[in-house]
Amino acid sequence: MRTYRTLLTAVDGGVATITLNRPRQRNAVGDGMREELADAYRSCERDDRIRAVVLTGTPPAFCAGADLSSGEDTFARPGEGFSAAGIDVPAWTLSKPVIAAVNGHAIGLGLTLALQCDIRFFAADARYGVVQVRRGVVGDAYSHWVLPRLVGIANAAEILLTGATFDGRRAVELGLGSRVLDADDVLAAALEMAHDIADNTAPMSVAASKRLLWDSFDLDRAAVGRRETEIHLRLMAHDDAREGVRAHLAGRPPRWTGRPVDPTVG
Numbered sequence: 001m002r003t004y005r006t007l008l009t010a011v012d013g014g015v016a017t018i019t020l021n022r023p024r025q026r027n028a029v030g031d032g033m034r035e036e037l038a039d040a041y042r043s044c045e046r047d048d049r050i051r052a053v054v055l056t057g058t059p060p061a062f063c064a065g066a067d068l069s070s071g072e073d074t075f076a077r078p079g080e081g082f083s084a085a086g087i088d089v090p091a092w093t094l095s096k097p098v099i100a101a102v103n104g105h106a107i108g109l110g111l112t113l114a115l116q117c118d119i120r121f122f123a124a125d126a127r128y129g130v131v132q133v134r135r136g137v138v139g140d141a142y143s144h145w146v147l148p149r150l151v152g153i154a155n156a157a158e159i160l161l162t163g164a165t166f167d168g169r170r171a172v173e174l175g176l177g178s179r180v181l182d183a184d185d186v187l188a189a190a191l192e193m194a195h196d197i198a199d200n201t202a203p204m205s206v207a208a209s210k211r212l213l214w215d216s217f218d219l220d221r222a223a224v225g226r227r228e229t230e231i232h233l234r235l236m237a238h239d240d241a242r243e244g245v246r247a248h249l250a251g252r253p254p255r256w257t258g259r260p261v262d263p264t265v266g
Contacts, residue, residue, distance in 0.1 A: 001016070001040060001043050001044075002039075002043070004021075004036045004039075004040065005031060005032060005036065006020070006021060006022055006030075006031050006032060006033040006036050006037075007019060007020060007021055007033070007036050007037065007040055008021045008058070009040055011047075011049075011050060013195055013198060013199075014049060014050060014051040014052065014195070014198030014199070015050070015051065015052050015053070015054060015191065015194040015195055015198050016040075016044045016047075016050045016052075016053045016054070017053075017054045017056065017191070018037070018040050018041075018044075018053065018054070018055050018056070019056050019057060019058055020033065020037075020055075020056070020057040020058065020062070020063050021057075021058045022058075022067075023058045023059075023061075025064065025067055025069070026060075026061040026063070026064035026105065027057040027058060027061050027062065027063045027064060027110070028063065028064040028065060028066060028067040028068070028110075029063065029065065029066055029067060029109050029110070029113075030066070030067030030069065031067070034086070034087045034088075035087075035088075037087050037089075037113075038087045038088045038089040041053075041087075041089040041091065041093075041094060041098075042089055044094060044096060045089075045094050045095060045096070048203075048259050048260055050096060050260075051096055051194075051197060051198035051201075051203060051206075051260060052096055052097045052098075052099065052193075052194035052195075052197045052198050053091075053094065053096055053097070053098045053099070053194070054098075054099050054100075054101055054187070054190045054191055054194050055091070055098060055099070055100050055101065055113075055114070055117060056100075056101035056102075056103055056186075056187050056190070057102075057103060057104060057106075057110075059103060059104060059183070060104045060105075060183070061104040061105045061106075061110075061126075062100075062101075062102045062103055062104045062105060062106040062110055062114065062123075062126070063105075063106055063107075063109070063110025063111075063113065063114075064105060064107050064108075064110055065106075065107040065108030065109045065110045065111075065131070066108055066109050084138075084140040084141070085140070085141060085142065086109060086112060086113055086116065086140055086141025086142070087113070087141075090116045090141070090142065091113075091116040091117045091118065092116055092117075092118065092210075092214045095206075095207040095210065095211070095260050095261055095262065096206070096207070096210075096260055097118045097119065097194070097197055097206060097210060098116075098117040098118050098119075099117060099118065099119045099120075099121070099190045099193060099194055100113075100114040100117035100119070100120040100121070100177075100190075101121055101186045101187045101189075101190035101191075102114050102120055102121060102122045102123060102126070102128070102168075102177070102186065103123050103126075103183050103186040103187055104123055104126045104183060105126045105127050105128070106126070106128050107127065107128070107129055107131055107165070108129070108130060108131050108132055108135070108139075108140075109140060109141060111128050111129065111130055112130060112139060112140055112141035112142075112143045112146075113141055115141070115143060115146045115147065115150070115176070116141060116142065116146065118210060118213075119177075119178060119190075119193070120176060120177035120178065121177060121178070121179045121180075121181060121186050121189055121190050122168035122171045122172060122176070122177045122179070122180050122181070122186070123168050123180075123181065123182070123183035123186050124167065124168040124169055124180050124181065124182060124183070125167060125168065125183065126167065126168055126183065127165045127166070127167060128165060128166055128167070128168065128171050128176070129159070129163060129164055129165035129166060130143055130147075130159050130160055130163065131163040131164075131165065132163065133160070133161065133162070133163040134163035135163075138160070139159075139160050143160065144156075144160065145217075147159060147160060149217050150175055150176060151174050151175040151176060152175075155174050155175065159174070168180040168181075199253065200253070200254065202235075202240045202243075202244060202254070202256050202258060203256055203258050203259060203260035203261075204235060204238065204240060204258035204259065204260065204261060204262070204263050205235060205240070205258075206260065207260045207261050207262045208231045208234075208235065208262040208263060208264065209231075211262045211265070212224070212227050212228070212231065215227070227264070230264050231262075231263070231264055234263035234264055235263060238257075238258055238263070239257055239258075240254075240256050240257060240258045243255060243256060243257070
């Protein structure tokens with residue numbers, strides 16, 4: 001992966017770590033971070049050796065949201081081609097799992113970018129919130145689509161319409177993430193899970209399951225059932241369906257030959 005102004009990147013054992021890195025601005029999104037994060041995601045997607053991605057921030061914050069250095073014009077001058085999508089490559093579009101190691105404050109766009117990830121771990125004592133209604137705008141990065149599906153309409157309304165902040169315990173209680181940990185433990189836990197995925201899960205199986213999980217938001221029960229059957233038939237025709245059983249019975253690590261792509265696509 002190339003060098004970025006606003007990001008740090010590293011790849012180890014099939015796991016890519018992307019670190020938002022504007023510490024003086026609490027990793028606020030600016031100076032081309034949107035474009036660089038999209039580029040880093042694309043790089044991870046193209047490289048079949050990368051099996052999982054961890055997104056985190058340089059301590060003590062994850063991401064403070066929009067860079068407010070323009071003062072009152074921060075939101076008043078959107079610029080040509082403005083989009084509230086967050087970045088051009090939402091994390092859910094990758095075929096590999098993206099784990100958000102939310103190791104510190106995540107406010108506004110900082111939290112909504114994390115919500116685009118597949119799995120989220122939160123630091124207990126940091127502050128989180130989709131605060132945009134308190135800045136004269138609204139939640140972005142598809143938050144009005146993601147939040148009701150993650151936490152239900154009532155909790156989504158509380159988060160989006162009040163713009164209030166809350167700690168990591170409340171975030172997990174609401175259903176925004178799966179674990180709440182001490183800030184110093186968040187990244188290590190995310191990396192441990194990412195390496196477990198990289199070492200032990202079948203690349204095609206994970207890619208297909210991830211795609212169906214996100215697509216299921218817009219499918220009915222029967223459609224999900226049909227997709228599961230189609231995916232099974234494609235996977236069963238590949239040697240990985242045999243290798244998974246062989247490795248389990250032999251008590252050894254699996255040697256997958258499938259690529260990290262959904263076999264039903266294309």
